[in-house]
Amino acid sequence: MTEGxxxxxxxIYAESGKGGKGSVHLHREKYITKGGPDGGDGGRGGHIILRGNENLWTLVTFKFKKHFKAGHGEHGSKSRSTGSDGEDVYLDVPLGTVVKDSETLEILFEITEHGEExxxxxxxxxxxxxxxxxxxTNQTPRYAQPGIPGQEVEVILELKVLADVGLxxxxxxxxxxLLSVITSAKPKIADYEFTTLKPNLGIVEYRDFQSFVMADIPGIIEGAAEGKGLGHYFLRHIERNATLLFLIPADSDDIAKEYQILLDELRRYNPELLDKERLVAISKSDMLDQELIDEMTQELDKELKGIPYMFISSVAQQGITELKDKLWAMLNN
Known part of the structure; x- marks a missing residue:
């Protein structure tokens, strides 16, 4: 999936169909000149329906088409015939889609299950x-009800990525x-900040044809919880991840401090994020010799206070298999 x-x-703007008119008709046939009223009811107007689809990962289908209109109900006719209902319009959305009122920003509902309508x-x-x-007293009424108009709504669709592991x-x-090495995803990679501006998703293939989904969340910066950078756009995707994988480079000035800053941003955005299982991966570890790794291990044992961590290198393919094993164990704990 490309970033664009x-x-x-x-x-999006959605307009449902209006109901059909009831019929004003008096029954007439040979030898029956005054058969009485037999006007049928009008049909219901079409609904606009959102439907969850587990095969979709993005709202790209709404990028260019944002106005949707359902069919109108048919009018009633003689012999008490009811008009046909208007055609419903189904809009398939990925799981994790939140629907908000565009004016009040109130959350109306969320779509989280496949086939949910x-x-x-x-x-x-x-x-x-x-x-x-x-x-x-009125045996030949010559009036019927008009159909009720449809609804017009303007809503915001906001996707919170549903992934097993969030980076x-x-x-x-x-x-x-790491995502490009551990999955078949092809994210944009460069040696400058904010290369990734949208979440990238990849399927991690595990043993015995099993797999799990990993999401590369765009980089967090200090102050992201207050919206600094693109904080709120980034952080909302972490809410739906089952496990959080903190990635900190081995050449960082202070690994434990970086971890605490990241943790603090999550806490300030949504304290419930701290209830998720966490794993710290120290990347770029191919730059370290065993003596330095032993020295860092002694410090991290004290500073990370029981949070599991491991040394990996995406480029040198070091610790990747062990990382998959650990993540799989955490997901199926």
Missing amino acids: NFVDYVK RILAEGGMGGRGNWHFKTS VGFPNAGKST
């Missing part, structure tokens, strides 16, 4: 035909490189 095709925020704009009811209004780290920590 990863769309995680769109605003939620009505975004309800079609108008059809009007009742004149046979409903027959009474003992968390500062810009240029090597997250995209």
Whole structure:
């Protein structure tokens, strides 16, 4: 998936169909000159329906088409015939899509399961035909109900990536490189900050044809929780990850301090993120000799206080298999 095709925020306009009119008709046939009212009801207007689809990973289908309109209900006719319902319009969205009112930003609902359907704009009811209004004192009513108009809504669709493992780290920590090595994803890689501006997803193939999904979340910077950089756009994707993999380069001035800054940004954005399982991976470890690794291990044992960590190198393919094993164990714990 290319970065330009990863769309995680769109605003759409939806208009449901209006209901058909009820019929004003009096029954007539040979030898029956005054058969009474028999006007049928109008059909319901079409709904606009959002439907979860596990095969979609992005809102790119709404990038160029943002206006949707459902069909109108047919009018009722004679012999109490009800008009056909208007055609419903189904909009498939990826799992993890949050629907918000575009004015109040109130969350209306979320789509989290495959096949889940939620009505975004309800079609108008059809009007009742004149046979409903027959009474003992008014046996030939010559009126019927009009159809109810459809709804017009403007909403924001916001995607929170559903992935098993979320890669968390500062810009240029090597997250995209790791994703390209551990999965078949081809993210943009360069030696400057904010190479990644959209989440990249990859399938990690594990033993016995099993797999899990890893997401490369764009780099967090200090102050991201307050929206610094593109903080809120980045951090919302971490909410739906089952396990968080913190990636910190071995040449960092202070590995434990970087980890605490990242953790603090998550805490300030949403304290519930700290309930997720965490693993720290020290990347670019091919630059270290065994003596230096032993020395760093003694310090990290004290400073990380029980949080599991491991040394890896994406370029040299060191510790990648062990990393997969550890992540798989955490996901299936």
